[in-house]
Amino acid sequence: MSDKKKEIENLGRRHFLRNSAVTGVAGAGLAGGFGAGTLLGGSEKARAAEGSIEVAPGELDEYYGFWSGGHSGEVRVLGVPSMRELMRIPVFNIDSATGWGITNESRRILGDSARFLNGDCHHPHISMTDGSYDGKYLFINDKANTRVARIRLDIMKTDRITTIPNVQAIHGLRLQKVPHTQYVFANAEFPIPHHDDGVVNDGRGMENPEGYYTMFNGIDAESMEVAWQVIVDGNLDNTDADYTGRFVASTCYNSEKGMTLADTMRAERDWVVVFDVEAIEAAVEAGEFKTLGDSEVPVVDGRQGSKVTRYIPVPKNPHGLNTSPDGKYFIANGKLSPTCSIITIDKLPALFDDAIEPRDTVVGEPELGLGPLHTTFDGRGNAYTTLFIDSQVAKWNIEDAIRAYNGEEVNYLRQKLDVHYQPGHNHASLTETKDADGKWLVVLSKFAKDRFLPVGPLHPENDQLIDISGEEMKLVHDGPTYAEPHDCILARADQINPKKVWTRDDPFFAETVAMAEQDGVTLETDNKVVRDGNKVRVYMTSVAPQFGLTEFTVKQGDEVTVVVTNLDQVEDVSHGFTMTNHGVAMEISPQQTASVTFTADRPGVHWYYCQWFCHAMHMEMTGRMLVEKA
Ligand code: K7E
Ligand code: CUA
Ligand code: CA
Secondary structure, eight states, X not given: OOHHHHHHHHHHHHTOOOHHHHTOTTOOOOOOSSOGGGSEESGGGOOOOTTTTOOOTTOOOSEEEEEEOGGGOEEEEEEETTTEEEEEEESSSOBTTTTBTTSXXXXXXXXXXXXXXXXXXXXXXXXXXXXXXXXXEEEEEETTTTEEEEEETTTTEEEEEEEOTTOEEEEEEEEOOSSBOOEEEEEEEEOEEBOTTXXXXXXXXXXXXXXEEEEEEEEETTTOOEEEEEEESSOOOOEEEOSSSSEEEEEESOTTOOSSHHHHTOSSEEEEEEEEHHHHHHHHHTTOOBOOTTOOSOEEEOSTTOSSEEEEEEESSOOOEEEOTTSOEEEEEOTTSSBEEEEEGGGHHHHHTTSSOGGGGEEEOOBOOSOEEEEEEOSSSEEEEEETTTTEEEEEEHHXXXXXXXXXXXXXXXXXXXXXXXEEEEEETTTTSTTOOOOEEEEEESOOTTSSOOOSSSOOEEEEEEEOSSSSOEEEEEEXXXXXXXXXXXXXGGXXXXXXXXXXXXXXXXXXXXXHHHTTOOTTTOOEEEEETTEEEEEXXXXXXXXXXXXXXXXXXXXXXXXXXXXXOSTTOOEEEEETTTTEEEEEOTTOEEEEEEEXXXXXXXXXXXXXXXXXTGGGOEEEXXXXXX
8 A cells, every 4th residue: 555545544634523423413513624615515505496306286106216214114206306205115014005014915925023013214226127127026124134135116016025034124135137136145144142153142142242242144136035144244234236236335333343333433443344256156155154043045254254254444424425427436335434445346356365455446435524424426527425424415526536535636525505404325227227317416414403394392304305407416306205214216207117017917915816716716707605614704895885795794702804906907996905903904905806805703794995095976886794793
């Protein structure tokens, strides 16, 4: 390493935040190292570009936005640039409107984890082919209950949920970009005790953090089975993949294996772990793995010194990890350091060949401001980094930052724009694909404070839309959102092709169709009650505004399964089925079959009704369950 680089690194180190500043979200303007006067800056220059975000009534948006619903456990679909909410997709939450978590179809997908009523989504990502969105799936993590879910974008429903074994808290999640999304890469965040006998976290060794580990996980995107796990040193935060298909990089903020906040900030440096996917596959192929506990997933050792990983030291407690759309760089965001570290991907093969040192892969470390969390790109060589503590977005030029690191006198900062307030993720249109088009930037601000009418002590967040099509960033829209869109993703409208009506052979309800076949019931025509001991299956059709059965009789204590098939073919004529006083509700959209099971535990008349407005006579779309006294 040149002396000049060492000097720059040492300089950067002096600007690290003191620990006390971390909790001070008010953000004193402490950024050093560049003249603020030379920057375009501040909200005074960010004026709304009139009309540019208006999508007139009847007009359609140019982009789909998929928003993480944070600890609401759902995914939200927005139109961009209008920022209108188009749909909500329940994932890890229970949804009263659609019956997610209540219907048999959704409970099958939730599996054993249906017992959890909460989730915590962070990172929604769309499957890719050759580095472009293919519109097939969206994947999202559940930090709270260590799951990964897949949403089918043709029906905008969750179709698979996998619980990742022997780890706690899936946080960072990204997808393989090329040749296609074969793997979902998922970081487990919290280290837990591992033992020599392969049993994880069974109550032994809790007092010995040295023996705690966490794992990087590769999930097969089609089968949603965990393909392999890699034990690492430290912990894992965010991650992203490259454009060769070979490398994935993750930030680690807890190389110390600290058990408290103060402990996690002790070391001057943490690291970025680079995973060699081909080397991991080769290790699994060669049988160089173990298994843990009851799990059969191959577990490869990726601790320091292993063949499958390299550890690149970066300033302490990094957070976001973002791949530039030209495929050249991994960018690790400093958080406690006012810098981002630019790692050049073309040197990673040499690093894995041990031909160079880990720090030789760092080709730039621009100083941007306080609390850099996440970086996004416009496809024109510029990066946009959120500064949590400064409440700003910094626009900077990547190649200029590399020149500055090499000692050239060049200002890589292009503009700083105030956002409101404390931004976490930001996301530019198509930024994580090779098609990054540099039109819109969404900044997800954690605090809204004075931006909206007050609604009590719990505040909304503020999702801001910024026009980045020109030289200057322009703030054009404030959007209040409910807890907590950590991250979002924007795809061109033509890249997503949802169906308007279900097809009868959809695998989403195939098991319910198979059950009907076993009962000799043709779902499209029959209205029929099938008794099987104390299990009763009630099959009915629905055509606006009538259920095929307007009454059925069961005995007190029967386990009742109601199966409704919506025969309407007309787009948008969704029906519902709600059984009063039984906690039962579900959606049945055109050509869909849905089912729900409950116990008829009280004798008497129980009315059911359609709760999705379908017809002028929707109120009258009712029926009676007659429960005979046992
Ligand atoms: Cu920064 Cu979970 Cu992506 Cu939140 S993470 S902001
Ligand atoms: Cu059917 Cu409302
Ligand atoms: Ca640390």
